[in-house]
Structure formats: C-alpha cells, structure tokens
Amino acid sequence: MGVGLRERKKQETLRRISAEAIRLFVERGFDRVTIAEVAAAADVSVNTVYNYFPAKEDLVFPGGDALPDRLADVVRTRPVGESAAGAVLAYLREALRSRDREIGLAEGFGRVLAMMLATPALAARLTGLGEQMVRSLAVVLAEETGAAPDDPLPRLVASQIGWLHSLVYGEVGRRVLAGDRPDDIAESTVDLLDSVEWLLGDRIMSYAVRES
Missing domain, CATH: 1.10.357 (Tetracycline Repressor; domain 2)
Structure with missing residues (x-):
C-alpha cells in the first residue's frame, strides 16, 4: 500500500522545516536563530515547528527517536x-x-x-x-x-x-x-x-x- 497524501504532505513539511533550519543554522549559527525565524523561513507556524520538533536540537537530528x-x-x-x-x-x-x-x-x-x-x-x-x-x-x-x-x-x-x-x-x-x-x-x-x-x-x- 502506498503512502497516503496526508502522510506525504507531513513528510514534505518535516523535510522543509529541517532544511530551512539547517540552512539558517549554518549561515548564522545555531544559537543565533530562533524557532520563529525557522517557522517563517519554512512558511509554517511556530506551533507546527514544535509539533514536528519538540526541542530546537531536534531540528538538526530529524527522526531523533529512532x-x-x-x-x-x-x-x-x-x-x-x-x-x-x-x-x-x-x-x-x-x-x-x-x-x-x-x-x-x-x-x-x-x-x-x-x-x-x-x-x-x-x-x-x-x-x-x-x-x-x-x-x-x-x-x-x-x-x-x-x-x-x-x-x-x-x-x-x-x-x-x-x-x-x-x-x-x-x-x-x-x-x-x-x-x-x-x-x-x-x-x-x-x-x-x-x-x-x-x-x-x-x-x-x-x-x-x-x-x-
């Protein structure tokens, strides 16, 4: 069974947030970037970022639980x-x-x-x-x-x-x-x-x- 549309959108959002976060961290340094700035760059809300990544460090370690x-x-x-x-x-x-x-x-x-x-x-x-x-x-x-x-x-x-x-x-x-x-x-x-x-x-x- 293939991956559903909802799951594909979820994975796409996760990848976009992580990619934008890492880009900002590399450009400016991890401690100098806020979650609000990551959310704006990924075009999502701050709450959405926290839903996918409970801690700021998780943005660099996606899939951290595994x-x-x-x-x-x-x-x-x-x-x-x-x-x-x-x-x-x-x-x-x-x-x-x-x-x-x-x-x-x-x-x-x-x-x-x-x-x-x-x-x-x-x-x-x-x-x-x-x-x-x-x-x-x-x-x-x-x-x-x-x-x-x-x-x-x-x-x-x-x-x-x-x-x-x-x-x-x-x-x-x-x-x-x-x-x-x-x-x-x-x-x-x-x-x-x-x-x-x-x-x-x-x-x-x-x-x-x-x-x-």
Whole structure:
C-alpha cells in the first residue's frame, strides 16, 4: 500500500522545516536563530515547528527517536549466520559504498558538521547519542545470548561495536572538514574497516551469530 497524501504532505513539511533550519543554522549559527525565524523561513507556524520538533536540537537530528536504536536495529535484522559485529560492519560498508547521506557524505555536510561541533548543545547531543546506541545494543545482545545480568560480555561487545561505528563517523567527519572528495573518503574508509575487522578478532566477530 502506498503512502497516503496526508502522510506525504507531513513528510514534505518535516523535510522543509529541517532544511530551512539547517540552512539558517549554518549561515548564522545555531544559537543565533530562533524557532520563529525557522517557522517563517519554512512558511509554517511556530506551533507546527514544535509539533514536528519538540526541542530546537531536534531540528538538526530529524527522526531523533529512532537514532538511539540504530545499531540495535541493524543487529536485530541481520541475516542467519551473521554476527552482531559483522552486521554492523556490513551496514557501514554498504552506507559508504552507496555514498549514503546518513553517513555524512552529502554535499555541503562539512559546513553542517562544523556548525554542530561549534555548538556545545549539539556536540553534547552527538556524544549522548553514541552512548545511547551502545546501551540499546547491549540490551539486545544480552537478550539474544541469554546472558546473565552480571555477565559483562554484552556490554563490552556493544562498546566495541559502538567504537567502530564512532570511528567511521569520526573519520568521515574529519575528512569532510578537510575538504576531501566524498569518493576518496568512502573508498579509504571501507579499507579502514578491513583493518578494524582484523583488529576486533574472532572473539568479537563470532559473538552473537544469528541462528536459524
């Protein structure tokens, strides 16, 4: 069943508000732009902005409710025979090879990232998001492996997977800010993942393999 007209209009409004907000934030700085100015630029009311984005920071992190579960969702939906770490590596490789906007390889992302890192509230949100991803993933790993409550392995493995996820985003961000070409960034970061897989070793790469 296709998406209804009402839902399409809702998604169009959400994208327009977010796009206008980010444009203003990049041009003038996050703290110097008001919600009223974002609403005017997007041709909507202030209440409409708050309906879609309860907090100002949410304008930079659309779909924020789903973000903390990103790694957990990748692991939950992995195919039979795939480990948790293997699933995340495969997800990151595909995102890099397809130049996915989600991973930061979109045109103009360097300016957006610079704005985010220069804003304490957004930088803190990024750090907190990574921590939430690890906690959510640790819960999934504990459930799937039947680990005892005092077993540290799910948390330790989740931390390593969170590290490799942060490593990739950090590498992409660093090179985007340096002005490197997206194709060059993607190719070299895929190569970096090969080294990461070797570094993680069999113990982590074989942990929580999905069974039939």
